[in-house]
Amino acid sequence: MALTHEFKNTILKVENVSLNLGGNQILRDVNVDIRDVVRPGMSQGQIVGFLGPSGIGKTKFFEILAGLLKPDSGQVLLGDPLTPVKVGRVGVVQQSYPLFSHRTVMGNLMVAAARKGMPANEQKAKCEEMLAHFGLQGHANKFPAELSGGQRQRVAIAQQLLCSDHFLLLDEPFSGLDIIMIEKVCELLRSIAALHEHNTIIVVSHDIESTASIADTLWVMGRDRDDKGEIIPGSRIKYTYNLIERGLAWQENVMGRRDFHELVDEVRGLFKTL
Template identity: 50%
Template sequence: MSAVLKEFTVGERLLTIEGVCVSYDKPVLKKLDAKIDNIVRDGMQQGQVVALLGPSGSGKTQLFRCIAGLQRPNSGSIRLKSSTTQVMPGEVGVVAQHYPLFNHRTVLGNLLVAASRHTKDPKQAREKAVAMLEEFHLEDKAMSYPQSLSGGQRQRIAIAQQLLCSSHFLLMDEPFSGLDPLAKRRVCETIAGVSGKHDLNTMIVVTHDIESAIAIADTVWVLGRDRDDKGNPVPGARIQEVINLAEMGMAWDPDIESRPEFFELTKRIKRQFAEL
């Protein structure tokens, strides 16, 4: 047994997805269940990073919107922590693919807008915004405008903005799209850094990049459709497999991409994609 397996315990339930169905002319998501529990590691801050993988057209976007509270499922529920009510818009932060910011406002101005959503006290909002700049090591960019920032800096500001708005829950849409290997590694480092800032920080990364997903996540959800007796896909996707990388001793390893298990798991999921 890997030593990593002994490094964590499972705490409170943070997210519950139960029986979620989304239909238009035909089912898109069908009786979809999933959960995220708090990961506790002795002597350190450890958040959660869940990667949602699935082939194009499998329903990732609809699930993303439902978790964000932007779309109500036809049936079923998505609940945060111990809540008995559906997630509402704004409770889960959304970091879109191109990191949209207010270009006419400075970096600090962008964060002040976000902080003001949680407090009407201007002094308190400014203190929170400045603290977030310090946390992300972007104090020197406070008076810069978004168009002068690098892609990585824009991403960090977008994440900080959503943390100010939405507390500990973040959804990231295709953060690795179009990036070279070095840039992907930097994004992975940012995600790991953000998840480690608080025990309850919970990031759901929606992506089709299998390698990056395995490199950064502690859990992988594989979304896809069932097959009938003749091998034809049945309308309506669900979570086909939950891969617990923490239990496998594959989470939180900065050198994971050099391990044989990484290559084997990557190959297996790629083969699985062809059947989803």
């Protein structure tokens, strides 16, 4: 059953984005429109998932969304009002969770807080608040090399949240994690989305089940085929799933539901044709 909600302004728009690298068409006319979801009486950010099999160009699309890579044509607009994306405006958590290895956890967060332009006296308090929120209080003075993969990911997310503008982009956040850790990451991302009405989390992944369990919208990337069944180079958005309308968004224990598994099987079936 779909919960009461309303789609407001567009807060992220991808317009006709195409990318060609070394003569290979990677992306072709990618169009996406992400709108602010409003739920009466509560703070509800958005979580959207971009799914696609490996090698489909997700990471390049991720870099374009982050402003790290300029497409050959088209543009990415974000915010309210919409303005072209610039690097640094979107929080970006790359697959390897890079951190400054020469700085402690606190040092990494302080750098991000300073970048946001916070007054010096507020920076430490904000960083400590982040450490508490992410369960990292005991690790403030550790270096990244002393952290586990999950802790490292949390520090990377906290660092990006400190200096980004409500947008958080994650590349394969479930990759290499065990089932317990995946559940924790899902819970963490839900909690971040609920922190602010405009928080928008964009997950780029090939993990259908985990992404679908937290997303309110899924965008499936893939390549078209010609009449002979040959692949036409260049990925685009081929399918969109509104999980709110399907009653699968914002649900506790959604992974135990039959209709959720039917959706996952449906997308998995699509993957074989992409």
